[in-house]
Amino acid sequence: MAKSLEDIKNEWIDHIGEESQKFGFPRIAGQLEGLLYFSQQPLSLDEMAARLEVSKTSTSINIRLLEHWKVVRRAYQPEARRNFYQFAGDIWEIETEIISTLVKDELKRAKQLVDRSERDLNTIPATSDEQKKEIQFFKERIEEMQEYIEAFEYFLNLLISKGKITPAVVKKIKIS
Numbered sequence: 001m002a003k004s005l006e007d008i009k010n011e012w013i014d015h016i017g018e019e020s021q022k023f024g025f026p027r028i029a030g031q032l033e034g035l036l037y038f039s040q041q042p043l044s045l046d047e048m049a050a051r052l053e054v055s056k057t058s059t060s061i062n063i064r065l066l067e068h069w070k071v072v073r074r075a076y077q078p079e080a081r082r083n084f085y086q087f088a089g090d091i092w093e094i095e096t097e098i099i100s101t102l103v104k105d106e107l108k109r110a111k112q113l114v115d116r117s118e119r120d121l122n123t124i125p126a127t128s129d130e131q132k133k134e135i136q137f138f139k140e141r142i143e144e145m146q147e148y149i150e151a152f153e154y155f156l157n158l159l160i161s162k163g164k165i166t167p168a169v170v171k172k173i174k175i176s
Helices: 004-020 028-037 043-054 056-068 090-123 131-157 167-172
Strands: 072-075 082-089
Touching: 004 028, 004 072, 028 043, 028 056, 028 072, 043 056, 056 072, 056 082, 090 131
Parallel strands: none
Antiparallel strands: 072 082
16 A cells, blocks of 8 residues: 555654654654654644644743754744744754764763873873783773774864765765
8 A cells, every 4th residue: 555645754753753862862852853844834833742642841842952953943924823833944954063063072072081091091000010011901992092083073074064065075975
């Protein structure tokens, strides 16, 4: 049996909700993002809550989160007494900004751990050759981790270079 447009839309809404959850966001926030992304018209909180079969309170909380991340924005509706929302723009720019913010936070934490570990390793008195080897091994691993973090940060900065990296540019990259 052929799927309806609504079935396909529901699959996408569910998928975006699941992916959002993987990145630490509420599933409902992702579902709202998907709903608004695939909606031609702005939607009210009531319409979104009814469509997703969730409470208006949950919808309101998650819409505020999406507004904070600049995924959705309020849409003006003449003579309407309630707020309407729509997807805020280009999916590439929005998702790249969210991912880069999350990854930058994690890279910052990892760099702090590298710095702390290097400092702390230098304060450990080696009482045997075995312990000296173990400390040296750990220092080498920390150096590798630092190199990885710096390379990943460089790659991330390339990816988020505003206006320079687009889906079209990415598709032209040859991977051998």
